[in-house]
């Protein structure tokens with residue numbers, strides 16, 4: 001496959017640093033994107049692929065022109081939306097592809113925040129000109145981060161503990177869900193798994209889990225209680241797609257040659273934990 005992961009890895013010599021530096025940006029400094037940055041983003045968007053091979057299309061959207069509103073975002077009028085045709089794995093593919101764009105923007109010094117809820121969704125959907133069977137799961141503002149975040153953003157981050165993540169050994173297991181995996185025991189996988197742990201997720205719920213078994217990392221979705229989903233919008237599947245993107249990039253950078261596949265290893269898991277995909281190492 002023509003891999004956009006190689007494109008981004010060729011651009012930055014430290015993707016793990018980019019992943020560590022990323023945080024959601026909702027307060028922008030009011031400057032429009034330079035034409036150079038806009039062109040770079042547009043060129044990258046056209047190349048982004050994902051391991052499912054499901055096409056995800058991106059579009060830059062002028063907020064004023066389309067009446068786009070997002071009450072938590074200030075200081076920019078430019079957005080990017082993504083759309084995908086509804087089919088099995090569409091949300092994981094979308095999460096992977098859109099996060100690739102988020103990380104590339106971060107590399108360029110451009111701020112983003114995944115938006116799936118706090119927006120006038122129908123205006124974004126209309127602006128994306130969805131065809132029959134297509135959905136626009138999420139969008140993001142694009143701009144240069146302000147030096148100081150707004151009070152509103154600060155309060156929001158605190159209320160969802162946006163700077164925190166679950167402990168490593170709660171997210172990752174060794175061979176079975178019963179055996180917690182520590183960062184030390186993970187050896188060469190500790191950095192790629194830490195990259196997963198740093199990933200953004202809707203309301204910071206971190207629904208991704210992984211089991212390491214015989215040189216393979218199996219990813220699961222553990223749904224958060226009370227977090228709704230439907231056939232046409234599944235945020236937590238998107239979250240797992242983001243985690244797959246972080247793992248793939250960090251593992252590739254660490255020379256682990258990750259190979260993507262989907263075949264449920266049938267590791268016993270409780271009812272609300274669902275197998276999503278795996279990476280064979282080496």
Ligand SMILES: Cc1cc2nc3c(=O)[nH]c(=O)nc-3n(C[C@H](O)[C@H](O)[C@H](O)COP(=O)(O)O)c2cc1C
Pocket residue numbers: 022023024025026072113114115116117118119138160161162163198199200201202203204235238239242
């Ligand atoms: C699929 C998805 C949907 C999200 N939707 C929103 C949203 O509607 N509004 C918002 O302000 N943040 C949204 N976020 C951002 C998360 O709140 C944020 O990623 C999380 O709190 C972790 O903070 P961080 O990104 O700064 O690490 C979303 C994130 C993801 C991955």
